[in-house]
Amino acid sequence: MATPTPTFVRTEMLGPQEPPISQSGAVKWLRENLFSTPLNSLLTLLGLAFAYLVLRTVVPWAWNGVWSASSLGECRQIIAETLGPDSHAACWAVIGERWQQFIFGFYPLDLYWRPVLAFGLLFCALGPILYFGQSGNNLRIVGASGLLTLGALLGVRHFVAKANPPSDAILSDNPMVLVIAVVIFALLGVVAKLRPQKLVWFSILYPLIGFYLLWGGSVWAPIGTLVGFVILALVWYGLQRQVGVVVAGGAGLVTAAVWWIWVQSAVTDKLNNAIPLGLLYERSDQFGGFLLAFVIGVAAISASLPIGILLALGRRSDMFLIKTLSVGFIEFVRGVPLITMLFVASLLLQYFLPPQTNFDLILRVIILVTLFSAAYIAEVIRGGLAALPRGQYEAADALGLDYWQAQRLIIMPQALKISIPGIVSSFIGLFKDTTLVALVGLADPLQGITKIVRADINWKGIYWEPYLFVGLIFFAVCFSMSRYSMYLERKLKRDHR
Amino acid sequence: MSEAITRQIDRSHMQISDEVAIQITSMNKWYGAFHVLRDINMTVNRGERIVICGPSGSGKSTLIRCINRLEEHQSGKIVVDGTELTSDLKNIDKVRSEVGMVFQHFNLFPHLTILENCTLAPIWVRKTPKREAEEVAMHYLSKVKIPEQAHKYPGQLSGGQQQRVAIARSLCMKPRIMLFDEPTSALDPEMIKEVLDTMIELAEEGMTMLCVTHEMGFAQAVANRVIFMDQGQIVEQNEPKEFFNNPQSDRTKLFLSQILGH
Numbered sequence: 001m002a003t004p005t006p007t008f009v010r011t012e013m014l015g016p017q018e019p020p021i022s023q024s025g026a027v028k029w030l031r032e033n034l035f036s037t038p039l040n041s042l043l044t045l046l047g048l049a050f051a052y053l054v055l056r057t058v059v060p061w062a063w064n065g066v067w068s069a070s071s072l073g074e075c076r077q078i079i080a081e082t083l084g085p086d087s088h089a090a091c092w093a094v095i096g097e098r099w100q101q102f103i104f105g106f107y108p109l110d111l112y113w114r115p116v117l118a119f120g121l122l123f124c125a126l127g128p129i130l131y132f133g134q135s136g137n138n139l140r141i142v143g144a145s146g147l148l149t150l151g152a153l154l155g156v157r158h159f160v161a162k163a164n165p166p167s168d169a170i171l172s173d174n175p176m177v178l179v180i181a182v183v184i185f186a187l188l189g190v191v192a193k194l195r196p197q198k199l200v201w202f203s204i205l206y207p208l209i210g211f212y213l214l215w216g217g218s219v220w221a222p223i224g225t226l227v228g229f230v231i232l233a234l235v236w237y238g239l240q241r242q243v244g245v246v247v248a249g250g251a252g253l254v255t256a257a258v259w260w261i262w263v264q265s266a267v268t269d270k271l272n273n274a275i276p277l278g279l280l281y282e283r284s285d286q287f288g289g290f291l292l293a294f295v296i297g298v299a300a301i302s303a304s305l306p307i308g309i310l311l312a313l314g315r316r317s318d319m320f321l322i323k324t325l326s327v328g329f330i331e332f333v334r335g336v337p338l339i340t341m342l343f344v345a346s347l348l349l350q351y352f353l354p355p356q357t358n359f360d361l362i363l364r365v366i367i368l369v370t371l372f373s374a375a376y377i378a379e380v381i382r383g384g385l386a387a388l389p390r391g392q393y394e395a396a397d398a399l400g401l402d403y404w405q406a407q408r409l410i411i412m413p414q415a416l417k418i419s420i421p422g423i424v425s426s427f428i429g430l431f432k433d434t435t436l437v438a439l440v441g442l443a444d445p446l447q448g449i450t451k452i453v454r455a456d457i458n459w460k461g462i463y464w465e466p467y468l469f470v471g472l473i474f475f476a477v478c479f480s481m482s483r484y485s486m487y488l489e490r491k492l493k494r495d496h497r
Numbered sequence: 498m499s500e501a502i503t504r505q506i507d508r509s510h511m512q513i514s515d516e517v518a519i520q521i522t523s524m525n526k527w528y529g530a531f532h533v534l535r536d537i538n539m540t541v542n543r544g545e546r547i548v549i550c551g552p553s554g555s556g557k558s559t560l561i562r563c564i565n566r567l568e569e570h571q572s573g574k575i576v577v578d579g580t581e582l583t584s585d586l587k588n589i590d591k592v593r594s595e596v597g598m599v600f601q602h603f604n605l606f607p608h609l610t611i612l613e614n615c616t617l618a619p620i621w622v623r624k625t626p627k628r629e630a631e632e633v634a635m636h637y638l639s640k641v642k643i644p645e646q647a648h649k650y651p652g653q654l655s656g657g658q659q660q661r662v663a664i665a666r667s668l669c670m671k672p673r674i675m676l677f678d679e680p681t682s683a684l685d686p687e688m689i690k691e692v693l694d695t696m697i698e699l700a701e702e703g704m705t706m707l708c709v710t711h712e713m714g715f716a717q718a719v720a721n722r723v724i725f726m727d728q729g730q731i732v733e734q735n736e737p738k739e740f741f742n743n744p745q746s747d748r749t750k751l752f753l754s755q756i757l758g759h
């Protein structure tokens with residue numbers, strides 16, 4: 001036996017080689033993930049068998065479904081004729097007959113263009129925010145949502161014309177709607193093309209535009225509301241140098257509240273008498289279905305993030321009063337079920353507001369859902385803040401940045417990035433929780449509309465199809481949010497070499 | 498512990514003027530009941546290069562962090578460039594914009610590029626136009642010899658490079674005083690030299706510097722004064738030659754023998 005030599009010098013360097021077959025590709029993946037141990041193999045086989053059993057019944061049921069029929073009875077008849085007696089198949093016809101109610105609730109047929117336009121504009125408003133820092137995309141987003149919206153408007157117009165006797169279809173037949181939509185999108189397109197960064201102003205104005213399109217009424221009402229915000233901004237801007245950001249913000253809010261509660265309606269009434277301009281006013285009980293879910297979900301999501309950030313900062317503040325208020329608010333809200341908050345919205349809130357304010361139920365619900373979600377968001381963000389090393393605050397201080405600059409430029413971008421998964425989970429939960437508004441008498445897609453559809457004499461006894469339809473839409477929305485959050489995390493990843 | 502400084506140092510610009518840059522009188526600081534800084538008296542003239550050393554926990558970091566008010570002192574007086582540090586936010590902002598600070602762990606902003614790290618404070622605090630701030634930043638990045646990294650993120654740089662960026666970031670605010678808190682003690686030996694070289698260049702240009710460091714080679718070559726602290730007090734201060742060759746107090750002797758390993 002040769003003694004091993006203690007010294008070794010490589011004379012030739014080795015080049016890289018292909019890995020062996022079993023180490024790469026599908027075989028390797030299967031081996032490692034599905035058949036790594038006998039138990040794992042067994043579980044894999046059991047899983048496959050289970051999936052087969054489920055799919056064997058579900059797929060034919062869905063695939064053989066009937067798409068056109070006017071009642072469940074007719075559906076069953078068709079199924080019995082084509083597939084033989086005793087066979088089961090879905091009756092998708094209920095969706096075809098009632099989709100408009102799932103989507104629009106009881107919104108008047110000939111005004112469908114308003115939610116459609118609002119929804120299309122929503123994407124133009126979201127674009128600059130969801131894809132911040134990539135304003136080059138804005139034009140593409142405006143273009144795509146413009147085309148889709150016009151398509152949808154044409155489709156809706158066609159549908160309404162078919163459903164309505166010609167005499168009723170006054171507005172829907174009005175080609176002005178299409179012209180207005182084209183003009184709006186063209187304007188947005190021009191802005192996105194020439195000054196892509198400025199499109200964010202549309203995002204800021206969108207809440208008012210969206211609410212106005214949906215509820216209608218006098219055009220002066222949203223303008224009056226806007227004036228309130230302008231007052232808030234002016235007071236804040238004028239005072240912040242002297243008294244600090246927080247006090248100036250409070251003063252601005254108080255001034256704006258005075259305007260909104262006591263002054264605005266007097267002024268806007270006068271204006272409305274002088275120049276009556278507006279859209280038909282829609283009451284809240286005409287909202288329903290996914291229109292309602294989206295209005296509440298989108299509004300509460302976009303409002304709860306900034307409020308949550310402020311609450312999280314308040315909770316970490318050195319100022320005793322602000323800290324106590326923030327902690328008190330967060331802990332109180334988190335300790336109360338959402339349903340309680342909804343009942344507060346529907347019953348109690350009316351008592352606290354000045355008597356002449358006629359506050360819409362949906363608005364009240366949105367406010368309380370926002371506050372509810374803001375408390376959770378605040379806690380999620382607090383986690384992100386706590387994860388930042390002290391050195392980041394110190395470096396910002398040492399460079400002379402003031403508190404708000406440090407928060408905005410250094411702390412929040414990092415804390416929010418850490419909190420993305422938690423924030424998006426909260427948002428997904430919030431969107432699904434919008435179905436709870438059924439408890440205060442609003443027609444959400446799951447409870448409200450589905451119940452109504454199932455109570456129809458034609459569709460009595462139908463069960464799976466409407467729930468599947470509603471579930472599918474909820475899934476699509478929530479899944480997109482989750483994918484977006486993954487995209488955002490990837491985009492903000494900075495530690496790759 | 499200490500890197501020998503072999504390069505020739507150009508002392509032509511290292512002039513110490515009569516003008517007082519930092520004046521600390523009878524300053525005391527407590528953390529809760531713990532008396533961390535005790536009766537600190539110290540005057541730093543413009544152009545001085547001071548090295549502060551001492552055993553761990555002796556209050557070195559706390560002392561220099563008081564100078565830009567990252568820590569608050571409870572009694573006594575600190576005057577920086579004629580501005581007294583009180584709870585007045587205006588004074589604090591003024592002092593901070595004149596005093597640069599470099600930390601042990603760099604504290605770069607990981608979500609911003611190197612260039613953005615350097616231009617952030619000039620743009621937002623000094624209100625410098627972006628274009629101009631970028632030019633200044635590139636100037637200082639070239640000075641610390643990493644202009645080619647300007648568009649990378651801090652996580653993509655080595656420790657030594659990050660620390661040089663941190664120095665450049667401070668310099669972009671055109672500070673009149675620079676504070677260093679153990680700038681090399683988180684670095685591997687081969688990176689220590691590049692950071693020390695940068696600091697030496699800064700000293701050669703006449704910057705007023707306070708460095709907490711255990712790099713005794715640097716102290717001997719660059720400092721005009723070494724301050725030794727223990728238990729929150731200034732125990733001894735002297736010019737480097739005297740300090741190292743002829744220490745007076747027993748504590749200093751003990752510390753030097755430990756750190757220099759004789």
Ligand SMILES: Nc1ncnc2c1ncn2[C@@H]1O[C@H](COP(=O)(O)OP(=O)(O)OP(=O)(O)O)[C@@H](O)[C@H]1O
Nearest residue numbers: 528529531533551552553554555556557558559560
């Ligand atoms: N935030 C704090 N709260 C309470 N005690 C603290 C705090 N920061 C530091 N100390 C204590 O104050 C003393 C001085 O700390 P300091 O960081 O100034 O020491 P140092 O001389 O810089 O030590 P080192 O060489 O380890 O950095 C130490 O005993 C430390 O434990």
Ligand SMILES: [Mg+2]
Nearest residue numbers: 557558559679
């Ligand atoms: Mg220290």
